[in-house]
Amino acid sequence: xxxPIITLTTDFGGASPYVAAMKGVLLARCPEAxxxxxxxxxxxxxxxxxxxxxxxxxxxxxxxxxxxxVVDPGVGTSRAALHIILDGKHMLCPDNGLWTxxxxxxxxxxxxxxxAEYWLNPVSATFHGRDIFAPCAAALANALPADALGPVVAxxxxxxxxxxxxxxxxxxxxxxxxxxxxxxxxxxxxQVVPAEAKSxxxxxxxxxxxxxxxxxxxxxxxxxxxxxSGYLEIAEVNGNAARRLDLGRGAAxxxxxxxxxxxxxxx
Amino acid sequence: xxxPIITLTTDFGGASPYVAAMKGVLLARCPEAxxxxxxxxxxxxxxxxxxxxxxxxxxxxxxxxxxxxVVDPGVGTSRAALHIILDGKHMLCPDNGLWTxxxxxxxxxxxxxxxAEYWLNPVSATFHGRDIFAPCAAALANALPADALGPVVAxxxxxxxxxxxxxxxxxxxxxxxxxxxxxxxxxxxxQVVPAEAKSxxxxxxxxxxxxxxxxxxxxxxxxxxxxxSGYLEIAEVNGNAARRLDLGRGAAxxxxxxxxxxxxxxx
Amino acid sequence: xxxPIITLTTDFGGASPYVAAMKGVLLARCPEAxxxxxxxxxxxxxxxxxxxxxxxxxxxxxxxxxxxxVVDPGVGTSRAALHIILDGKHMLCPDNGLWTxxxxxxxxxxxxxxxAEYWLNPVSATFHGRDIFAPCAAALANALPADALGPVVAxxxxxxxxxxxxxxxxxxxxxxxxxxxxxxxxxxxxQVVPAEAKSxxxxxxxxxxxxxxxxxxxxxxxxxxxxxSGYLEIAEVNGNAARRLDLGRGAAxxxxxxxxxxxxxxx
Numbered sequence: 001x002x003x004p005i006i007t008l009t010t011d012f013g014g015a016s017p018y019v020a021a022m023k024g025v026l027l028a029r030c031p032e033a034x035x036x037x038x039x040x041x042x043x044x045x046x047x048x049x050x051x052x053x054x055x056x057x058x059x060x061x062x063x064x065x066x067x068x069x070v071v072d073p074g075v076g077t078s079r080a081a082l083h084i085i086l087d088g089k090h091m092l093c094p095d096n097g098l099w100t101x102x103x104x105x106x107x108x109x110x111x112x113x114x115x116a117e118y119w120l121n122p123v124s125a126t127f128h129g130r131d132i133f134a135p136c137a138a139a140l141a142n143a144l145p146a147d148a149l150g151p152v153v154a155x156x157x158x159x160x161x162x163x164x165x166x167x168x169x170x171x172x173x174x175x176x177x178x179x180x181x182x183x184x185x186x187x188x189x190x191q192v193v194p195a196e197a198k199s200x201x202x203x204x205x206x207x208x209x210x211x212x213x214x215x216x217x218x219x220x221x222x223x224x225x226x227x228x229s230g231y232l233e234i235a236e237v238n239g240n241a242a243r244r245l246d247l248g249r250g251a252a253x254x255x256x257x258x259x260x261x262x263x264x265x266x267x
Numbered sequence: 268x269x270x271p272i273i274t275l276t277t278d279f280g281g282a283s284p285y286v287a288a289m290k291g292v293l294l295a296r297c298p299e300a301x302x303x304x305x306x307x308x309x310x311x312x313x314x315x316x317x318x319x320x321x322x323x324x325x326x327x328x329x330x331x332x333x334x335x336x337v338v339d340p341g342v343g344t345s346r347a348a349l350h351i352i353l354d355g356k357h358m359l360c361p362d363n364g365l366w367t368x369x370x371x372x373x374x375x376x377x378x379x380x381x382x383a384e385y386w387l388n389p390v391s392a393t394f395h396g397r398d399i400f401a402p403c404a405a406a407l408a409n410a411l412p413a414d415a416l417g418p419v420v421a422x423x424x425x426x427x428x429x430x431x432x433x434x435x436x437x438x439x440x441x442x443x444x445x446x447x448x449x450x451x452x453x454x455x456x457x458q459v460v461p462a463e464a465k466s467x468x469x470x471x472x473x474x475x476x477x478x479x480x481x482x483x484x485x486x487x488x489x490x491x492x493x494x495x496s497g498y499l500e501i502a503e504v505n506g507n508a509a510r511r512l513d514l515g516r517g518a519a520x521x522x523x524x525x526x527x528x529x530x531x532x533x534x
Numbered sequence: 535x536x537x538p539i540i541t542l543t544t545d546f547g548g549a550s551p552y553v554a555a556m557k558g559v560l561l562a563r564c565p566e567a568x569x570x571x572x573x574x575x576x577x578x579x580x581x582x583x584x585x586x587x588x589x590x591x592x593x594x595x596x597x598x599x600x601x602x603x604v605v606d607p608g609v610g611t612s613r614a615a616l617h618i619i620l621d622g623k624h625m626l627c628p629d630n631g632l633w634t635x636x637x638x639x640x641x642x643x644x645x646x647x648x649x650a651e652y653w654l655n656p657v658s659a660t661f662h663g664r665d666i667f668a669p670c671a672a673a674l675a676n677a678l679p680a681d682a683l684g685p686v687v688a689x690x691x692x693x694x695x696x697x698x699x700x701x702x703x704x705x706x707x708x709x710x711x712x713x714x715x716x717x718x719x720x721x722x723x724x725q726v727v728p729a730e731a732k733s734x735x736x737x738x739x740x741x742x743x744x745x746x747x748x749x750x751x752x753x754x755x756x757x758x759x760x761x762x763s764g765y766l767e768i769a770e771v772n773g774n775a776a777r778r779l780d781l782g783r784g785a786a787x788x789x790x791x792x793x794x795x796x797x798x799x800x801x
Binding site: 002003005007009014034036037038039040041042043049052053054055056057058059060061062065179180181212213214215216225226227228233238240 | 546547548549550551552553554555556557558559561562565566568569571578579607608609610611613658659660661664665
């Protein structure tokens with residue numbers, strides 16, 4: 001069998017022992033696993049940030065890879081623990097919707113993780129990453145069939161996604177993710193914006209510099225471009241647009257009709 | 268032989284080349300090692316933080332794993348470099364007590380690392396992580412017997428642990444660790460606190476919301492619960508208790524007798 | 535063939551999905567690769583920081599290792615993508631000079647990465663780390679000969695290195711790197727400073743405490759010592775010299791003749 005790949009995504013931060021404890025549990029049970037850190041700097045309890053992070057990261061991983069995601073404000077409550085097969089990849093995460101923005105082709109197969117024989121014993125009330133998700137991921141890496149973890153279910157939490165609206169007089173959306181550069185990623189797919197678009201309103205600011213890439217403008221300029229995942233993005237060249245504009249997730253974005261040469265339908 | 272697992276825990280931070288240099292030395296000498304980052308965000312020179320970090324992280328790793336820990340304000344002075352076998356795991360670290368809170372069953376076997384033939388040559392005065400600990404860890408990963416590193420010793424530095432006192436009228440302890448969520452972890456084992464406990468004094472603040480897990484209270488509430496390592500913890504639900512209360516390590520914690528239905532002895 | 539080692543150095547930060555996306559691309563194409571994080575906390579767009587980081591980190595890695603470095607303010611412009619063989623190691627990075635401070639013995643073999651059949655398709659304008667560098671690194675890990683990536687070139691960007699001047703009356707240099715401890719690393723090789731040196735001017739401050747290592751002075755003292763890479767360094771013992779002095783890269787450093795017992799030539 002190939003080397004099992006297990007990735008870790010958490011909001012645990014860098015100075016806490018929680019990531020290390022999970023790695024210990026994983027390696028004690030599957031010493032030959034390749035552990036891959038995706039991020040441990042998801043903002044604390046920020047399920048939405050995690051969801052957009054995963055949307056852009058997970059599609060690149062190969063089938064068979066195992067992904068443990070622990071951003072889990074509901075740990076120890078009645079929220080379920082999920083195992084999902086998503087286009088051949090395994091996800092293990094709390095049932096709070098964080099996986100539901102990940103693009104996929106095949107219908108997901110979702111299970112409640114209920115088979116306690118694969119968990120640590122005892123299970124704490126505050127750290128299911130270590131006590132449930134890590135040992136179950138190790139069990140899968142050791143070739144346990146997924147159906148041993150628990151029953152398939154038909155319902156799970158989803159995240160509300162703010163709509164991108166292509167209206168008669170405007171395209172209206174919002175910022176859904178701010179990256180570490182302070183780039184503001186919107187929910188407006190680049191392909192719905194006509195090439196003739198000349199300006200964009202972000203909060204109270206007007207942007208009129210549409211470029212292909214950062215280096216097409218001067219340092220300090222605010223630019224509008226297509227993000228690496230295909231959405232409209234507002235950036236400050238060699239700077240931090242979020243800090244400069246004091247804007248973040250939820251900031252309104254609007255492209256007026258008179259700034260457009262016509263609006264294409266959403267594909 | 269199984270793939271050797273070498274973990275790294277340092278206070279080197281993220282933007283410095285020091286962690287990378289250690290990884291280079293390790294992989295140059297043992298290319299098949301699995302390197303595992305535990306943390307490089309231990310606060311600078313904070314041996315106590317490192318000690319509690321390791322206390323909660325190291326027990327989960329399997330025998331045979333090799334753990335390099337470099338939080339080393341005394342580098343280049345007369346402080347010794349240690350190799351420790353702790354329940355079958357290898358630790359390499361400066362002799363400043365950082366490993367001494369790790370629970371273990373068998374008596375530790377402690378060596379001074381003195382055999383310079385396994386070090387880099389020359390050895391700098393300021394970076395033994397790269398020049399001594401990393402090459403010795405690689406040598407162990409390459410199956411060097413531990414006794415080649417140097418002589419067993421009977422004395423080593425230990426860390427003073429603040430006492431948790433179960434008194435006639437109160438349980439008295441203190442905060443010993445603050446995690447990245449701002450949760451305040453105390454030195455009071457949860458099992459010495461009776462289920463009837465109703466309130467807790469932390470610094471000048473009174474806490475009276477005892478819960479099983481974070482989600483049992485509302486966002487913004489201050490709660491008292493059992494940490495994932497079994498100690499009393501004070502948290503703000505979906506918030507940062509350390510920042511809100513402006514408290515950190517050393518903050519006094521007290522459960523008064525009249526808040527108790529009787530005090531059990533420390534186990 | 536041995537396990538291929540692929541290292542990653544970026545300015546992408548911890549909460550963005552970009553590092554994770556690169557790891558996905560690498561592991562989808564070469565699942566058996568050992569991925570090694572060097573840093574993802576290079577300050578944004580700071581090619582100079584990256585260059586000094588690599589100068590001190592890369593020499594420790596073994597021949598055959600593959601190093602992807604993405605600090606790339608010029609992404610998507612006409613700047614070239616490079617593959618370099620440097621003493622048997624592979625580097626993949628934008629042509630902005632970031633690799634040019636790495637010490638090496640053999641002349642580097644530098645290629646433009648032009649063979650699009652090894653890239654993702656399509657290639658975004660803003661994320662060549664994912665779309666060009668990662669898949670090419672995976673191809674090399676899968677034993678693709680380097681000459682398949684593109685033609686050897688004779689010109690590439692270099693970084694201007696501030697001179698260290700050994701003058702008749704003084705040694706004059708500057709701070710070139712600030713590490714996470716706030717230690718100020720200069721461009722003055724320790725071996726050009728006579729043992730008799732008694733004081734050093736850093737900005738407007740005079741330093742007169744020359745030591746071998748941090749622990750030779752008291753906490754809070756400002757000291758001058760030899761960095762682990764062999765250059766003069768100014769540090770605050772158990773503190774942060776950069777913050778205390780409010781100085782950083784580019785700060786002038788000067789050792790006056792009257793503080794010297796004579797000045798040796800630069801070796």
